[in-house]
Amino acid sequence: MSREGAPVFSAKAVVKTFGTLRAVDGLSLAVEAGEIYGLVGPSGSGKTTLMRMLCGLTPPTAGEVRLLGYLMPRERRAVEEQFGYMPQERAVYRDLSIGENLLFFGQIYGMDRKRIAARTAQLLEMMNLADRSRQRADRLSGGERQRLSLACTLIHEADALLLDEPTIGLDPALRAEFWDYFHQLSAQGRTLLVSTHYLHEADRCGRVGLMQRGHLAAEGTPAELKSRAAALSGRAVPDMEDVFLVLTGARQGGAQ
Amino acid sequence: MKLHRIGAMAERVLRQLWHDRRVLAFMLLLPAFAMILFGYSFSGDIRGVRVAFVDEDKTDLTASILENLQKDEALTVRVLAPGGDPERLLLDGGYQAVIRIPAKFTSLYYAHFAMGVATSAQGRIDLTLDESDPQIAATVRKSLADALLKLGEGGPVDVQVRDLYGVEVRFIDSFAPAIMGMVVAMISTVLTLLSIVREKVDGTFARVWVSPVRRGEFILGYVLAFGLIALVQSAVVLTIGSLVFHIVINGSIFWAFLCVILFAVGSVGLGTLLSALAQTESQAVVFFPLVMLPSVLLSGMMWPVQAIPAVLRPLSYLVPLTYSNRVLRAVMVKGLAPWQEPLGFGGVLAFVVLTVVAASLVLRQRGRSTE
Numbered sequence: 114m115s116r117e118g119a120p121v122f123s124a125k126a127v128v129k130t131f132g133t134l135r136a137v138d139g140l141s142l143a144v145e146a147g148e149i150y151g152l153v154g155p156s157g158s159g160k161t162t163l164m165r166m167l168c169g170l171t172p173p174t175a176g177e178v179r180l181l182g183y184l185m186p187r188e189r190r191a192v193e194e195q196f197g198y199m200p201q202e203r204a205v206y207r208d209l210s211i212g213e214n215l216l217f218f219g220q221i222y223g224m225d226r227k228r229i230a231a232r233t234a235q236l237l238e239m240m241n242l243a244d245r246s247r248q249r250a251d252r253l254s255g256g257e258r259q260r261l262s263l264a265c266t267l268i269h270e271a272d273a274l275l276l277d278e279p280t281i282g283l284d285p286a287l288r289a290e291f292w293d294y295f296h297q298l299s300a301q302g303r304t305l306l307v308s309t310h311y312l313h314e315a316d317r318c319g320r321v322g323l324m325q326r327g328h329l330a331a332e333g334t335p336a337e338l339k340s341r342a343a344a345l346s347g348r349a350v351p352d353m354e355d356v357f358l359v360l361t362g363a364r365q366g367g368a369q
Numbered sequence: 370m371k372l373h374r375i376g377a378m379a380e381r382v383l384r385q386l387w388h389d390r391r392v393l394a395f396m397l398l399l400p401a402f403a404m405i406l407f408g409y410s411f412s413g414d415i416r417g418v419r420v421a422f423v424d425e426d427k428t429d430l431t432a433s434i435l436e437n438l439q440k441d442e443a444l445t446v447r448v449l450a451p452g453g454d455p456e457r458l459l460l461d462g463g464y465q466a467v468i469r470i471p472a473k474f475t476s477l478y479y480a481h482f483a484m485g486v487a488t489s490a491q492g493r494i495d496l497t498l499d500e501s502d503p504q505i506a507a508t509v510r511k512s513l514a515d516a517l518l519k520l521g522e523g524g525p526v527d528v529q530v531r532d533l534y535g536v537e538v539r540f541i542d543s544f545a546p547a548i549m550g551m552v553v554a555m556i557s558t559v560l561t562l563l564s565i566v567r568e569k570v571d572g573t574f575a576r577v578w579v580s581p582v583r584r585g586e587f588i589l590g591y592v593l594a595f596g597l598i599a600l601v602q603s604a605v606v607l608t609i610g611s612l613v614f615h616i617v618i619n620g621s622i623f624w625a626f627l628c629v630i631l632f633a634v635g636s637v638g639l640g641t642l643l644s645a646l647a648q649t650e651s652q653a654v655v656f657f658p659l660v661m662l663p664s665v666l667l668s669g670m671m672w673p674v675q676a677i678p679a680v681l682r683p684l685s686y687l688v689p690l691t692y693s694n695r696v697l698r699a700v701m702v703k704g705l706a707p708w709q710e711p712l713g714f715g716g717v718l719a720f721v722v723l724t725v726v727a728a729s730l731v732l733r734q735r736g737r738s739t740e
Contacts (some may be wrong), residue, residue, distance in 0.1 A: 168579045198579045202572030208385045220377030221580045249388065265576065
């Protein structure tokens with residue numbers, strides 16, 4: 114469980130540098146329980162690096178990141194069973210079947226076979242992969258493999274989910290399907306941090322952080338961001354892509 | 370450290386191998402293939418061993434010994450005049466054995482037969498043997514023994530053997546332990562390496578890394594899976610070795626398997642270690658000859674370490690298979706306990722500790738690093 118009152122995901126003035134590159138540059142955010150928070154921005158804006166810091170895969174160069182109130186990566190042992198991480202790669206074992214992938218990820222989280230089997234049936238039903246349990250992952254289509262990857266993240270029923278570009282490479286219909294899953298998960302009380310470079314997907318989030326060059330250019334609900342963009346540009350801005358352009362452009366304008 | 374997670378890791382690795390039928394077949398066929406290939410290349414019927422026959426007695430009896438020897442296809446016998454130095458004949462004459470029958474052989478031979486145990490007199494034959502190739506030496510011994518057996522009543526004959534270069538061990542006997550070690554090293558190192566690199570490429574490594582699986586559990590999972598595979602492979606080598614090539618196992622199979630498993634653990638460690646140096650699967654493949662060639666050439670598998678040029682010899686002691694060969698040969702051929710071959714056993718233990726600790730450190734680095 115989260116430390117009392119602590120946000121599920123939080124970052125304070127986080128910096129991460131790789132050589133001379135500042136991948137994340139003084140970013141702060143806090144995601145509260147039950148939210149679907151979208152990290153939205155173009156490729157290379159630092160979304161993946163932030164995610165990796167949040168789940169303890171890489172330490173920040175400066176500042177601090179916390180997951181359920183625990184400092185990452187130092188205190189990651191305290192929360193390792195309470196979050197699920199879906200990497201950007203379709204991170205499943207290609208040479209295992211769907212069922213075996215889920216079995217393995219269930220086992221390493223200490224679930225027994227019976228519980229894994231029940232949970233597998235439930236997830237495959239949800240992902241439209243029922244009756245496919247014995248199919249090998251390398252024979253799946255891209256979209257199916259992506260669904261399996263999501264199922265592997267969900268197997269141990271974690272409350273906090275970090276999904277790195279879960280819809281990348283999917284066709285629009287499948288992307289919509291994925292966002293339906295996310296809303297189902299949110300309805301079950303889970304907290305989701307979802308990164309995407311499809312700016313339109315921001316509309317499906319509860320709250321959005323527009324990322325640009327390692328920091329948040331703007332943050333708010335989709336409606337708030339739209340009205341802020343409208344106020345700045347003096348016209349209605351219904352399209353998220355325009356919102357991004359206006360708000361990031363405004364920031365650059367403000368800095369000059 | 371939780372057993373169930375180590376078990377989960379091992380089960381997953383075994384399942385992956387089970388699904389890849391080609392790799393699976395390779396794993397089982399490789400030990401069989403290596404044993405048969407090497408076995409036949411080194412233990413095929415020997416023909417035409419050059420033997421010098423020096424007869425200082427010249428009787429009907431010695432003539433029939435010569436005749437028997439000449440009938441033996443394994444030998445090419447040349448009769449030489451008495452007086453030459455047998456060692457010189459071996460060194461310079463290109464002979465692999467010199468059989469010398471001293472004067473009075475025949476009379477002593479029959480005297481012993483007539484007087485039985487009452488006399489110490491006994492026909493003696495001098496056999497000077499090049500033992501550097503144990504198989505050839507064994508062939509000569511056998512042929513001579515056969516030739517004497519066919520003489521009929523008389524004897525026994527005291528064959529005085531002078532080994533020039535070695536002790537009596539059949540090559541194939543000392544080869545089976547080497548094949549066991551080589552196959553286990555090859556499979557464990559290369560498949561661990563490939564498997565971890567693939568985890569890295571596919572992103573499953575990151576998933577496992579954020580899960581409760583500890584570094585130790587990760588490595589032990591691989592160790593458990595490949596330890597089991599090593600057992601099966603060793604059993605294949607030993608079965609073919611004893612059924613097809615009749616290898617002699619003087620020692621304890623238990624100790625042999627234990628040493629093989631230890632060696633597999635070290636090889637898994639080495640594979641993990643090498644995985645730090647490879648970013649892609651094709652880079653990983655490059656390590657294959659890098660591991661294999663020194664193992665085959667420098668480990669004392671094909672020829673004794675003492676036969677390796679002095680310049681290269683220190684390298685032999687950097688090759689893990691050198692130690693595995695020593696200890697497995699000591700256990701299987703000489704019938705010793707592993708610790709009675711301290712250099713080999715110590716070397717294998719050091720290999721295990723060094724690679725597993727280093728692998729663990731490498732994994733920690735890996736966990737922290739980022740693409």
